[in-house]
Amino acid sequence: MAKVSINLATGSLQKEDIIVGIDLGTTNSLVAFINPDKDPQVINDTGKGLLVPSIIHFGKSGEITVGNEAKQYLITDPSSTIFSVKRLLGRSYHDIENYKDFFSYKVIDDNTESLVKIAVGDKFYSPVELSSLILKELKERAEHALKTPVSRAVITVPAYFNDSQRQATRDAGKLAGLDVLRIVNEPTSASLAYGIGLKPDETKTIAVYDLGGGTFDVSILQIQNGIFEVLATNGNTFLGGDDFDKAIVDYWIEQNQLNRNEVAADKELSQGLRLKAEEAKKALTTQNLFNDMLESIPCAITKIKFEELIAAKVQETITCCQNALKDAKLSTSDIDEVIMVGGSTRTPFVKNSVASFFNKPVHDQINPDQVVALGAAIQADILAGNRSDILLLDVTPLSLGIETMGGLMDIIIPRNAKVPTKAGRQYTTSVDGQVNMKISVYQGERDLIKENRKLAEFDLKGIPAMPAGLPKVDINFLLNADGILTVQAIELRSGVKQEVEVKPTYGLSDDEVERMLIDSITHAKDDVSQRMLIEARTEGEQMVYTAERFIEKNSQFLSDKEIVETQDLITALKDTLLTGSKDDILAKVDALNNFTRPFAERVMDEAINKAMKGKSL
Structure with a gap:
């Protein structure tokens, strides 16, 4: 079986633990491990079958069913049965609006670029939460079949998944109680299953x-x-x-x-x-x-x-x-x-x-349903240091990222990324006319920056004054072979640039690294709950700001009754932001968004009519 025998920070011998390979699929998911004969094998828990349908059903009393048992509800209770959630990972509504009719459940359109949410009854779920339920089912099956705790995994994703989708997959694993050692491309995994790419030359x-x-x-x-x-x-x-x-x-x-x-x-x-x-x-x-x-x-x-x-x-x-x-x-x-x-x-x-x-x-000799999961198990075995013929490159012991709105950690270089490496992401301003942006760099696995280790902080000054959301700021992380991290921020429209260098591992002992990793798994559920509440509040605050500005600028297109009702909905949302739960806030955001959407369309039509007046096509 694949066993970890290295310290995550230093590579020294330490302790044993099973690592599994997981194929988190759109239609079906599987979990595999390296058996005592050193062969990869897909787990078949108590005859339930090798494939776990990637389907989740939410019952009227709050009970959750995953896998084969959930399939029957696709017909009898489609609005409460979630399928193909992998299509939604790391996506905004704009990404998927062209095929929204494919889903029998409600995907929330909040008219923003924020990540999608799924409404089931009066609750709102993110694709990360839903994917974590599938991963949790796979974890439990593996533990039941192998008669041992499973806390570490390699998870596969399509080669075309972007950074956001990969990070969402990592987050889902963490929420399921798994330390995701590596995200591996599915085609890479399939190659490994056939032994292609294992020879160094x-x-x-x-x-x-x-x-x-x-x-x-x-x-x-x-x-x-x-x-x-x-x-x-x-x-x-x-x-x-x-x-x-x-x-x-x-x-x-x-x-x-x-x-x-x-x-x-x-x-x-x-x-x-x-x-x-x-x-x-x-x-x-x-x-x-x-x-x-x-x-x-x-x-x-x-x-x-x-x-x-x-x-x-x-x-x-x-x-x-x-x-x-x-x-x-x-x-x-x-x-x-x-x-x-x-x-x-x-x-x-x-x-x-x-x-x-x-x-x-x-090549079709290996079962095509299982080949990706089997390859993931081989990758897990390599990470465990059980393959003497494979050279493992140095990896980052902890994730590196920056602080975003609400005190959240946005990971740019994930833990276990090969060194040297570089990664980047694009951000924007949250306030009209913002000319400076504070960039705080953190290290750690927790969702809230206050639980992570601060590495550096600098200001990107001289951003041209523009409406919120218009400036484009690229933040790039470059980690070299000596472990030196260079963080660079550049505003693309003006070319304003700033950078800082820091050594992430300086002053960190192996025990501290280990403690930070254990804490991230132990507190995963609470961290995700807090993150989702903060994100809901941030979304609510932005919705209030947008709605108030819309009324201020376009009151001539609205009736007095429409203005009063909109202001009542804004007040209700503001009140909920103070003490409401994530679901309460998102329900109020949804209500305000649905009520005001026709007004925005009306204003747009007026603007088009005005622009086209006196012109012929």
């Missing part, structure tokens, strides 16, 4: 084709001296095996001359047809004909017909492969290996199409 360029239930992505990776570099990614977040099932269902509806609207309205029938289509799809991987009945409806389809139905969708994935190669400035002849990931790659037509495009056999 190996140089290869590989393509990882990942077709899951609801998403598709292809990654082109270059592996050199054990380092994986993502050259290009491409894909479609709404293309997968579900589309194959839908094509079969549509075919059966047409063949049996069923009324589409009636089928859609009958949730039991539509779900029954979807499940039967899934059964047919699986059967056609090994046989030429599927023939069955659903009640009195004949459900038959040949392999040839099935391949004809899905050809266009498969071609879409091939087009993505072409685009990824183009972005990487490579051709198919430059690709040394092709790895298949995701349950939908079991379909022979998919496999043959990919092999034909790349003009070489594909």
Whole structure:
């Protein structure tokens, strides 16, 4: 089994603990470990199955169900059943508004760039909280199966995940009681499962084709001296095996001359047809004909017909492969290996199409549902120092970040990042006409800066006076091989720049590092609760400021009644900001936002009419 035997700060021998590898998927999630025979193995807890559906149901009495047991509620209680939460991690509403109809639950539109929230009844949840429930279920399954506590993990994410999405995944792990040692790209993990990239002198360029239930992505990776570099990614977040099932269902509806609207309205029938289509799809991987009945409806389809139905969708994935190669400035002849990931790659037509495009056999020997989790377990084993043939680069012992509104810590370089490293993020002002910005640098794992260690503080002066939100300030962290951190802040519009150097590890003993890590796990739940309350208050304060300014500037477009009602809602929000809970504040923000949205649209229409007056198109 993968065991930690190194001190996190120094690399010296210290204590043993199991590390697991987790594939946190859009449709299904898995957890794996290195067994006593030194082989990676997916955990099957008490026969519940290897795959844990990434589904969460909130019952009327507050009970929470995760996994297989939650699936039934997708039909019977859709508004309280959360699925595909991975799509929402680290996203704002603007990021996902084009496919909001995909979700059967309520995703809050607060008309800002803040991260999305999900409303279930009178409670509001962040994607981090929801993902943590899936991770907690995986953790409990692992502990039950391995008969030992599990507190450390490697978690995989798509190669295209940005910093915000990666940090959200880390936060979800922490909230689930896991110390997330590393976030690993899914294609990198799949490569490791096949042993590609484990040899230090190996140089290869590989393509990882990942077709899951609801998403598709292809990654082109270059592996050199054990380092994986993502050259290009491409894909479609709404293309997968579900589309194959839908094509079969549509075919059966047409063949049996069923009324589409009636089928859609009958949730039991539509779900029954979807499940039967899934059964047919699986059967056609090994046989030429599927023939069955659903009640009195004949459900038959040949392999040839099935391949004809899905050809266009498969071609879409091939087009993505072409685009990824183009972005990487490579051709198919430059690709040394092709790895298949995701349950939908079991379909022979998919496999043959990919092999034909790349003009070489594909790697599909390892179960495509499990390959990412197995690779994550190997990565965990490497981090544990159990692989003498792998050289581990120096890593940062604690996260590095800055203070943001409300005294919160925003991590820029996460713990266990390889050294040397650089990372950055863009910020803006919170007050109109703000010309200075105080940048406070902290080290630690807690959500509140008061619980972390302050490293440095400096002022970025001379920011041009602009409305709040307009200045763009890039803050970059550069940590060199000697452990010296350079923090640079630059306002992009004016070029104003300031930087400071600091040594993060100076004056920190191994015991202090260890204590800070343990505290972060122990207080994770309280920290996240406090963070969410502070974020809700900050959002509420910004909503009050925006609404008051809107009335002040546009009162001529509003009736007296509308102004009075808006001011009543503002007062209610202000009162709640003082003593209300996170859910109370967000409910008031939502109410004010929904009430004032038509006014903003009206003002916009007036402005357009005024601008277009006397002009012809």
